[in-house]
Amino acid sequence: MGSSKGDSYRKDLFDKLTAAGAKVEYLGSQKSGSFSQNSHEGWIGFEIDKISQKADDPKALGAKPNLVLLLAGTNDIAHSQRNGAPQRLQKLAEKITTRVPGVVLIVGTLPPFAAKYMPSGQGGDSAPWINEFNTAASKIAKSMAEKGAKVAMADLSAVKLGDLQDGIHPNDGGYRKMSAGWFKAIEEVAAKGWLKGSS
Template identity: 35%
Template sequence: MASRRQLLAGAFALAAAPTAIGATTAHAAARPGAAAGVRVMPLGDSITDGFNVPGGYRIGLWDRLVAAGTTVDFVGSMSNGPSSLGDRDHEGHSGWTIAGIDANVSRWLSTYAPQTILLHIGTNDIYGSDPGGAPNRLATLVNRITTQLPQSWLFLATITPLPAWDQTVRSFNATIPGIVQNQVNAGRRVRLVDMYAALTNADIADGVHPNATGYNKMAAAWYTALRAVPGSTGTAATARTA
């Protein structure tokens, strides 16, 4: 039987990215029919990718945004999900830690120029060699993102439950509000999304990844957070609520 670590492991290969110059145009041209709208980057590990349920929370989030009359463009070098998912692009990398995302994020941000970023990362750090150092690594990653794209909105989530490591998860998650507040105090556009509170252990399929119900709860939490900041998915005049 596969271990929990093996369940998280996945393909680490990155899709070839266009250069930063003209990146937005190149991205749109590479995906015919891409809707012009606020560029939203789902960023993280296999939970962003949608392990167990291809597309994961992005399915429910897309449906909610479309139903609200909001036009967005999911962006990223990865792509997966059902044909019913109107935009399958994302930046979710199975098995990756905070450090892995941090080592690559500047290139992704330059390539896709997201105006809104949905960051859920840290799950693989919890049972790694240094879970205690995860908050500092996350703070470094967040600062890198907000320094490079100070006009973009960053929604930073606490990580979803890991029943076998619950106390470690709680300790890690408890540091995230402070990371967000430090950014807000510095005038950065960062908002907290309490994803841990949105799910229960019953929403976890294999001890690590959400099931379909759990992913839909994640979608609802992201959507609620985005609705609270109209500029994150469009101007107040164009982004309608459900």
């Protein structure tokens, strides 16, 4: 959503990774975008629990990905499901790392979204809610990593309200910023030797 060609951050990230010498194959039961490697497992409007249900699809985790990029939680906040969202994120992260032993999981921080998407009666500024969720997500990732899971965070905070096409989904420029955040995080986990074939 918000991407003029349906590429989201994926084509720009693909180009960055392949330019850096990585061999990339996108996996997933969905297809969208203007490039050949356009498979993904993104679901518009889904809260964390619904994403977790989709993760049971054999075309998702059953494909045994080497790397999973997870951006989830915005819809929980926007749909009045803020309470318990970090705990649901942790359960999903644990599902991913359990179902695919050795997988690298990178969790993205949530960008803010426009006041019009805030739940009725909950205040007009999403930033405090987003910041609270991101702080909790970072603690979850750190805790899981300390226990041996290959879990890291991607800082997507460069995406601002002005980078959103409709106040909640990034425009092309916003997706390019998101791509840069994912790429940096992938470089960091590759430097740790987490990714297959990396050193």
